[in-house]
Amino acid sequence: xxxxxxxxxxxxxxxxxxxxxxxxxGPISRAELxxxxxxNRSTIMALTSDLTAAGLVREELPRETxxxxxxSLVVRPESSRVYVFAFDVGPDRLAVARVGLGxxxxxxxxVARRRGPFELEExxxxxxxxxxxxxxxxxxxxxxxxxxAAVSGGVRKGDGVIRFGPNLQAExxxxxxxxxxxxxxGLPVSVGNDANLAALAEHSRGVGMAVRDLLYLHGDVGIxxxxxxGGHLLGGHEGYxxxxxxxxxxxxxxxxxxGSSGCLEAEVGERALLEAAGRLNPHPDAHQGREAVRAVVxxxxxxxxxxxxxxxxxxxxxxxxxxxxxxxxxxxxVVFGGMLREVxxxxxxxxxxxxxxxAMAPQREKLRLRTSSLADDATLVGxxxxxxxxxxADPLEALARVQG
Amino acid sequence: xxxxxxxxxxxxxxGPVQVLHDVNxxxxxxxxxxxxxxxxxxxxxxxxxxxxxxxxxxxxMLFDGAPVHVHGPRDAGELGIEIVYQDLALCDNLDIVQxxxxxxxxxSGLVLDEATMEELAEQTLSGLSVRTVKSIRQQVSSLSxxxxxxxxxxxxxxxxxxxxxxxxxxxxxxxxxxAQVLELVRRLADTGLAVVLISHNMNDVFAVSDRIAALYLxxxxxxxxxxxxxxxxxxxxxxxxxxxxxxxxNGVTP
Numbered sequence: 001x002x003x004x005x006x007x008x009x010x011x012x013x014x015x016x017x018x019x020x021x022x023x024x025x026g027p028i029s030r031a032e033l034x035x036x037x038x039x040n041r042s043t044i045m046a047l048t049s050d051l052t053a054a055g056l057v058r059e060e061l062p063r064e065t066x067x068x069x070x071x072s073l074v075v076r077p078e079s080s081r082v083y084v085f086a087f088d089v090g091p092d093r094l095a096v097a098r099v100g101l102g103x104x105x106x107x108x109x110x111v112a113r114r115r116g117p118f119e120l121e122e123x124x125x126x127x128x129x130x131x132x133x134x135x136x137x138x139x140x141x142x143x144x145x146x147x148x149a150a151v152s153g154g155v156r157k158g159d160g161v162i163r164f165g166p167n168l169q170a171e172x173x174x175x176x177x178x179x180x181x182x183x184x185x186g187l188p189v190s191v192g193n194d195a196n197l198a199a200l201a202e203h204s205r206g207v208g209m210a211v212r213d214l215l216y217l218h219g220d221v222g223i224x225x226x227x228x229x230g231g232h233l234l235g236g237h238e239g240y241x242x243x244x245x246x247x248x249x250x251x252x253x254x255x256x257x258x259g260s261s262g263c264l265e266a267e268v269g270e271r272a273l274l275e276a277a278g279r280l281n282p283h284p285d286a287h288q289g290r291e292a293v294r295a296v297v298x299x300x301x302x303x304x305x306x307x308x309x310x311x312x313x314x315x316x317x318x319x320x321x322x323x324x325x326x327x328x329x330x331x332x333x334v335v336f337g338g339m340l341r342e343v344x345x346x347x348x349x350x351x352x353x354x355x356x357x358x359a360m361a362p363q364r365e366k367l368r369l370r371t372s373s374l375a376d377d378a379t380l381v382g383x384x385x386x387x388x389x390x391x392x393a394d395p396l397e398a399l400a401r402v403q404g
Numbered sequence: 405x406x407x408x409x410x411x412x413x414x415x416x417x418x419g420p421v422q423v424l425h426d427v428n429x430x431x432x433x434x435x436x437x438x439x440x441x442x443x444x445x446x447x448x449x450x451x452x453x454x455x456x457x458x459x460x461x462x463x464x465m466l467f468d469g470a471p472v473h474v475h476g477p478r479d480a481g482e483l484g485i486e487i488v489y490q491d492l493a494l495c496d497n498l499d500i501v502q503x504x505x506x507x508x509x510x511x512s513g514l515v516l517d518e519a520t521m522e523e524l525a526e527q528t529l530s531g532l533s534v535r536t537v538k539s540i541r542q543q544v545s546s547l548s549x550x551x552x553x554x555x556x557x558x559x560x561x562x563x564x565x566x567x568x569x570x571x572x573x574x575x576x577x578x579x580x581x582x583a584q585v586l587e588l589v590r591r592l593a594d595t596g597l598a599v600v601l602i603s604h605n606m607n608d609v610f611a612v613s614d615r616i617a618a619l620y621l622x623x624x625x626x627x628x629x630x631x632x633x634x635x636x637x638x639x640x641x642x643x644x645x646x647x648x649x650x651x652x653x654n655g656v657t658p
Contacts, residue, residue, distance in 0.1 A: 294579065294580070297579050298578065298579045301578070301579050301582070341583065342579070342583065344611065345582070345583050345586060345607065345608075345611050346579070346607060347607060348607045348608075348609075348610035348611035348612075349606040349607050349609070349610040349635040350635065351610070352610040352630060352631070352635075353610075353634040353635045353636070355631065356631060356632055356633055356634050357634060361632075364631045365631065367631065369611075370590065371583070371587055373533070373587075
């Protein structure tokens with residue numbers, strides 16, 4: 001039995017905490033770090049010099065402060081030197097980004113994906129190819145410290161296997177392992193659910209910064225979700241938590257891709273909206289995805305009665321789903337992302353009417369409803385945060401491993 | 405919580421026509437208050453009274469809890485009240501910076517202090533997370549409807565304003581630009597301003613507002629929290645002045 005954390009544990013924790021401040025908050029003076037972290041000046045100095053020696057941060061004199069006295073050094077993340085690869089696999093798009101420490105997207109590639117079966121080798125090969133192209137353009141002194149992917153489906157926390165992904169047509173796919181092998185960086189690839197990761201992104205860098213209890217709803221073909229409770233993502237026992245899209249709101253309602261019926265996703269997802277608006281076209285090359293959803297909202301705005309009715313109907317179900325979630329989790333903020341941004345703005349009267357009718361008064365009193373501020377980058381930004389997670393947990397060890 | 409801006413018992417007549425009857429209205433810092441009502445309900449008149457364009461016949465105006473007298477737009481500006489009108493009042497032949505400082509240019513000595521004005525304009529736009537404008541030296545004539553609206557709003561915010569009143573900011577915009585302007589309206593309030601939004605679009609009102617004030621034939625039918633009302637109730641307040649327990653009793657403010 002251990003008496004408590006050792007000196008070494010405390011130092012590791014403090015290094016991670018300091019790096020997290022710089023990573024999420026951007027350049028910050030040593031003096032400011034001293035107050036924020038509640039550590040004394042010499043400790044901060046020792047920690048920053050360790051991180052500087054490892055090449056994770058650098059210190060600079062600030063620009064003119066206009067104040068008397070020797071200015072405190074500013075600690076900056078080594079954004080152009082230390083980076084991760086972030087991947088996003090959605091039903092309609094594949095994206096890869098090289099993201100620097102501090103969160104800046106340094107380089108990116110994006111291609112449209114045709115809806116169809118999930119071809120693991122082809123897909124992993126293509127993503128790894130993009131990453132290699134980007135890597136070739138980097139300077140010699142740069143170092144890749146991690147890689148992670150956001151996928152539209154349920155992912156097992158332990159090994160990055162996509163267990164179910166009806167909208168990607170993926171089932172039991174060892175995606176993390178295959179992508180890691182193809183990348184050939186000697187790094188494991190962490191894999192997470194796209195909506196879960198987008199929730200983390202909005203919580204750490206988006207509209208939900210400083211919000212500890214947040215509910216994020218992501219609309220794509222289906223509806224995904226991420227629940228941040230007390231500052232932590234609610235993953236559940238094996239990481240499948242947060243599937244708000246498969247909450248049954250209309251028993252015996254429309255059939256859902258998951259095999260059930262009347263799921264929130266079946267009543268609110270792209271297919272439901274397009275069908276209600278009379279715009280569902282089964283042809284594979286037809287207008288679908290975000291563009292088709294935008295076209296419905298646009299038509300409703302111009303006075304198309306069928307499109308207006310479709311949005312009303314979808315807004316009703318969306319509001320009912322959100323009301324249930326608000327009653328259970330009492331979030332401070334609900335964020336609508338992906339295509340739900342457009343759907344919410346186009347049907348807010350219905351959504352909030354349902355909330356007024358079905359959410360309990362104490363829970364809805366201070367509730368804030370917002371749209372995603374990271375927009376289409378939310379899933380990528382979230383994947384990057386997942387890739388940085390182990391670096392922030394133990395900066396020196398993580399760096400030693402990749403430079404080994 | 406004291407409202408940042410409050411008017412009490414405002415009456416206003418134009419000749420024999422009484423346009424506002426005993427109107428009470430409040431706007432809180434950090435919130436979007438939607439001002440709704442049918443055409444001719446008195447929305448624009450109320451806003452122009454607050455902005456000092458029309459003198460009020462009777463009633464009180466309080467700013468941050470203290471009584472104030474607004475005798476003209478300049479008084480309102482000094483209190484930190486800015487109004488963005490539907491026509492935006494931007495000059496097509498001037499660039500963004502020139503428009504934002506029009507009539508209130510910064511000088512250093514005899515010449516205009518272009519560098520400072522540019523920096524302030526840049527700061528204001530980036531503070532509002534506006535990324536849609538390419539260059540702040542672009543002529544306003546080259547901007548889209550949504551971008552113009554953004555510039556007009558940024559111009560209102562530039563002067564350390566505390567209350568920003570927006571008259572139908574999304575009326576002439578397409579869906580994509582409406583979304584951007586609505587998100588900007590929300591951000592203004594989230595940074596601590598009191599925002600008053602006049603709109604006819606119920607989705608816009610429900611999407612961003614914290615409170616709804618409904619005018620009916622020159623009377624304030626009700627001022628309610630958006631979280632507590634349904635779409636149908638708001639529509640009834642607008643068209644009939646009452647909805648169940650809410651609104652006017654026998655045509656007068658209870």
